[in-house]
Amino acid sequence: MEKFTTLTGQIAYLKLSNIDTDMIIPKQYLKTIKRTGLGKFLFAEMRYDQTGEVINDFILNQQPNTKILLAGENFGCGSSREHAPWALLDFGIKAIIAPGFADIFYNNCFKNGILPIKLSQAAIQTLILYSTLTINLGEQSVKGKEHTFYFAIDEHRKTVLLNGLDDIEKVLEYKSTIAAFEKKHFEKCPWLIGGKK
């Protein structure tokens, strides 16, 4: 996974709460067996009309170079599809700023080097006055020309992004701890060993 340290880029604001994963990537694009190439389908039903024509006034059509997305409450609610962060990343969006995120989506972002930032509605209303913002993960800051806002993030998640770590690699170092746990666990719950007849 690519490291995330700082990011400066164009912003886009979607003035909507509860942007769900069906909106981010409609299900007809989930038939792929690959992780790549989903950027052109990001927000497909808002970007293209029924005949497939581009809807010009949709913000991501006006600003195809957007790197930072700002939005309303509860971003990413709905399904667990990781196709949602894959589509965002493939489009070029590497950070999302919202007052709140749905748990599974939030988690999925970190697995793909996307930084989801929780900031208040008031902070967001100020940040959208800028066209470009700079994010510094080390400092936990989002800067416009005159404003700086600081955000909170779990230490573990910060480390993973800053270093571009792979959770699986980290966990495989605990192989013997896992094996010891399994021995104890299956002694206590032997019906789980096979689990099947």
Add this chain to the structure above:
Amino acid sequence: MAKTLYDKIWDDHVVHSFDDGTSLLYIDRHMVHEVTSPQAFEGLELAKRKLHRPKSILATADHNVPTLHRHKGIDDSESKIQVETLGENCRKNSLKYFGIHDKRQGIVHIIGPEQGFTLPGTTMVCGDSHTSTHGAFGSLAFGIGTSEIEQVFATQTLIMKKSKNMRIWVDGTLAQGGVTSKDLILYIIARIGIAGGTGHVIEFAGPAIRNLTMEARMSICNMSIEAGARAGLIAPDETTFNYLDGRPMAPSGKLWDLAKTYWKTLYSDEASYFDEEIKLHADNIVPHVTWGTNPEMGGPVSDCVPDPASILNLDGKPDLVKQASVARALEYMGLSPGMPLEGIKIDQVFIGSCTNSRIEDLRSAASIVKGRKVAASVKRALVVPGSGLVKEEAEQEGLDKIFKEAGFEWREPGCSMCLAMNADRLEPGEHCATTSNRNFEGRQGRGGRSHLMSPLMAAAAAITGHIIDVRKMI
């Protein structure tokens, strides 16, 4: 120290606690389907890693499978590749797989419990948000993304931070004749909102929950995710044990007795701490239906479509954010403020999904449909059983005939029009009475308008051609 049910299951699965407050959590059970798994299998292969415990996995194809003419195979080439890829990955890794011609095939969240694969006190994951369904058994079950699927494949663990504890206590009893657990969960979501449970695991408890069957409990836990919760939980009891006893993958003999002794310790201790507690009463709950574009936008069927301008926050001031989202929802749904919900015309009816496609759901819908006809104005009414075994049981009871004689289509099992990945979908502008779990914009087809409700209510809508309080038909 007094512990909640969630605390107990969590503590029993912590492999290691990291200094940063996260834990390495052991995963007992893993369900796999065709849409969210191929990239995880590929990732594993590219990194030359092996599956840690193949026996912890049960796989089936459900999201993307046709519900018609299945013997002819899959027409859609992309869907076909995806389903074949799952079969191939299962074969290569010697995984238990119910393919589309196996009568045990069905929606992951239907077949896990049906097979006794879902067990109390286990941790369970699946690349699907409705994994919360299995919480009805006192299993800590939650949806994960594809990267985490790969991590569970490789390590049988996840790095997690513990969620907060929430309890929703429901006193009283649901009214007989027309009110179901679907109405209860829609009522709860309308009360606490679709982000009301974010960051929490919700335990559902109280007399009204105790009185429910396992199938009714599953519909409630299934929709915990629609309240934003990481998982839903219900403490296992005799109802749970009776349901599991004798299922193909459930323990038997001495192991059954041993398991049951452990399962009986799985409840929230009297003095345990909940970060948030909500008390509700079931007695006055009536049939519910949604009018908007997320599951909290709904209310009693006797209500009218709300006026966005009248939406206030808890301080009694206009809630501008909510007002805007309701206004957008009403425009999408083609509804105007003040319109009674009863009377909204229905174009399609969908009885199915991991929320409501079990045998009890089909029986209750059939009880309304029996001897009646689907309204001529309804373009299509579908019944999609949750699994091949549910379908078989329904056919043995003659339910298929009741539905078909009334003008319903009787389909093969799968997710179908709940997410409309296959050919079953709404046309733009069509209103659908649906027993599924999400009414997001475009969820059941671009421009489609979904009204969530119980199987009883959906059956009543099919017969009359519009939303109606099913109690008038019982």
